[in-house]
Amino acid sequence: MAAQTDDLKQTAAMTMVQALRSAMDIMLTRDENVVVFGEDVGFFGGVFRCTEGLQEKHGRTRVFDAPISESGIVGAAVGMAAYGLRPVVEIQFADYYYPAMDQIVSEAARLRYRSAGEFTSPMTIRMPCGGGIFGGQTHSQSPEVLFTHVSGLRTVMPSNPFDAKGLLIAAIESDDPVIFLEPKRLYNGPFDGDHDKPVVPWSGHPLADVPLGYYSVPLESAAVFRPGRALTVLTYGTMVFVAQAACELSGIDAEIIDLRSLWPLDLDTLVKSVKKTGRCVVVHEATRSSGFGAELAALVQEHCFYHLEAPIERVAGWDTPYPHAQEWAYFPGPARLAAAFKRSMEAA
Template identity: 70%
Template sequence: MAKMTMIEAIRDAHDVAMAEDERVIVYGEDVGFFGGVFRVTAGLQEKYGQSRCFDAPINESGIVGTAIGMAAYGLKPVIEIQFADYVYPAFDQIVSEAARLRHRSNGDFTCPLVIRMPTGGGIFGGQTHSQSPEAIFTHVSGLKVLIPSNPADAKGLFLSAVADPDPVIFLEPKRLYNGPFDGHHDKPLQSWKKHELGEVPDGNNAIEIGKANITREGNDVTVLAYGTMVYVAEAAAEETGVDAEVIDLRSLLPLDLDTIKASVQKTGRCVIVHEATRTSGFGAELMSLVQETCFYHLEAPMIRVTGWDTPYPHAQEWEYFPGPARVGEALKKVMED
């Protein structure tokens, strides 16, 4: 195993996929010569040539549209949307074409397409570089939606996404790009403190899509989280002393409902944490599923801890994020009920 940041792990996953299958091509804005705004694809053009890793015009609809055509004709495009906030001009292509191609063609065509997007806040990017749109894509039948929380999962899930015959939305939390996130702190300088880098297996360590990971075992309350919020949830459990079981969902669509059910039925309580806005966020779907499948096991009302229902507040970014203090309050409250 090698120790890597998430950026390095995703780059390594690109390298593995491109070496194993010449149909894998990589492109997007500044992805080729420059290596991407976050340098995820650095060095791939030099290694594999301009026909397999190249730059695209600033046209998200065009990037996704051409990728759908390539996928339908047998290639495996991996495209980067420079920030998740930029994906909306391509939304119709994703929803009306990529997600439906298998079904509308009665299986004659598939769309093996990976759409990578840096997501979430933490870089002081303001309203147009910090959004968390995962819930929008989980509403679309025909898509898969993944969001890793650590380098090993990022590599493994990416490789499974490339191998998948259908379109995959691959969301990469920017706060986790350069090293493990210190969830004990709410402030930006402290939260970027470098810890030991994640160990990443060599070669193809594909991780099955649709399987959650229990990162902290506990008996008192189940905490459902993904991406950066996994570390915040773990920190809140440590600081409060609540014996919380933290589940890193990893795959939002398909969702590992079996792992969620088993945990909630054991603990009898559930707290849900995500960075996106509260109303119609993915936490609402999680609450509905837990209520439908675990109602008679619940000993207290479920609680969501989320971002605010406002346009992204650039000047109050670190108050907007759920931090260990807010999550800790939820843990204590659900234990009191």
């Protein structure tokens, strides 16, 4: 589906950090009920500078710092959302969300259902996720599958600045709680999975043309990132660009589907692609066992069984705690993904 917008003509080159900041700036300006808060997001502008300058522009009652208490941050946001505000909170790293699990699952996700629709929970929880900064076990996890399992939550992960801004605006406007996961390796441009170097980036440059004004990208819409006919790659976040690099490395004409919204899922786009190609490779950065790729593989098997010409391949992180010193080996890289492409193409 096309992005909803007032005007797409005026654009500027932005990184994902700048695009996210632009989204929050616009929504703070458009809606007096929007507030932004979290650890160091006010005066300091956030550990990754996504909120830099917002407090100075919008004031300390709209953009403010919170104590180091994830349960307190999310708990306060639930109360604010129930009484009409639209809080946008930042968990400094996705790894830190565990203390707030009860507030997310037992309160935010269930509020609409427990109140029979009398209350809603229009809140957005931003979390930098994934590796690439040698942050080790406490700064580099990819916990997306834990959120997709929870009824009442929406889970989103953009792969580029245009989508990041449009999806964040849509998340802030949603009346349901949205888990908004931001791949740290994409904050300032896409990188491959073997070395800290750019892969073929969006629009041929680390920056992307992003509309300056308001627009939104529907939360339940996947995108065909790269058309192809040989096989389908189902992925999201950083792995979109790793898959692109694997296409170039292998020479295989793969169609890359960027999920964007992990749950609810745009199943129609996935099924259409797999039925066209007859082959499917699923890739994500998180641990393989019980990862989101297992759900994707099950859905493909259920809906595309009679169109499949090869077993569904899964490429993912290791089934180990996150290895600090070996993170570039832990990541699915172009070589590992290209090998999966080859196995799929050679299968009878």
